[in-house]
Amino acid sequence: MSEAVRLLLVVAVALVDGDGRVLVSQRPPGKELAGLWEFPGGKVEPGERPEATLIRELAEEIGIAVEEPCLAPLTFASHAYPGFHLLMPLYVCRRWTGTPQPLEGQGLRWVRPRALRDLAMPPADAPLIPFLIDLLGP
Numbered sequence: 001m002s003e004a005v006r007l008l009l010v011v012a013v014a015l016v017d018g019d020g021r022v023l024v025s026q027r028p029p030g031k032e033l034a035g036l037w038e039f040p041g042g043k044v045e046p047g048e049r050p051e052a053t054l055i056r057e058l059a060e061e062i063g064i065a066v067e068e069p070c071l072a073p074l075t076f077a078s079h080a081y082p083g084f085h086l087l088m089p090l091y092v093c094r095r096w097t098g099t100p101q102p103l104e105g106q107g108l109r110w111v112r113p114r115a116l117r118d119l120a121m122p123p124a125d126a127p128l129i130p131f132l133i134d135l136l137g138p
């Protein structure tokens with residue numbers, strides 16, 4: 001039998017603005033993978049539905065309100081990190097209330113999907129970029 005892995009379920013979202021740009025957030029100093037740009041989101045807590053996790057994280061991290069029907073599944077990442085295996089559904093969202101703000105002192109940037117390739121992102125995220133380019137154009 002192969003070695004047991006710890007599976008970590010994290011949900012993330014590509015918020016898309018009217019110009020087809022995507023919001024990325026820079027992991028704050030002190031966290032694992034600090035300085036890398038990522039899609040907003042976080043770990044699914046025990047007993048929590050993934051969509052509820054995203055709605056909670058978006059309110060906590062960037063101060064916007066999202067309605068569940070506005071979260072559309074796009075694709076997912078499956079990546080072996082040292083010590084755990086990340087499974088990360090990526091949703092797309094084009095409608096929300098409020099203006100994204102860096103409530104946790106993180107950097108926030110709106111970028112065209114093609115420009116994601118030039119950002120330092122966690123290794124799990126690279127395979128997600130072509131799906132965003134297909135959906136939104138470069």
Ligand SMILES: Nc1nc2c([nH]c(=O)n2[C@@H]2O[C@H](COP(=O)(O)OP(=O)(O)OP(=O)(O)O)[C@@H](O)[C@H]2O)c(=O)[nH]1
Nearest residue numbers: 010011012033038039040041042043086122123124125
């Ligand atoms: N949110 C998010 N997490 C990602 C992405 N890519 C990626 O590998 N991850 C990984 O998924 C995990 C998310 O953990 P997190 O620390 O952001 O979750 P959280 O907000 O619940 O953390 P906390 O325990 O500090 O509250 C980390 O291991 C992170 O490196 C991404 O694009 N977005």
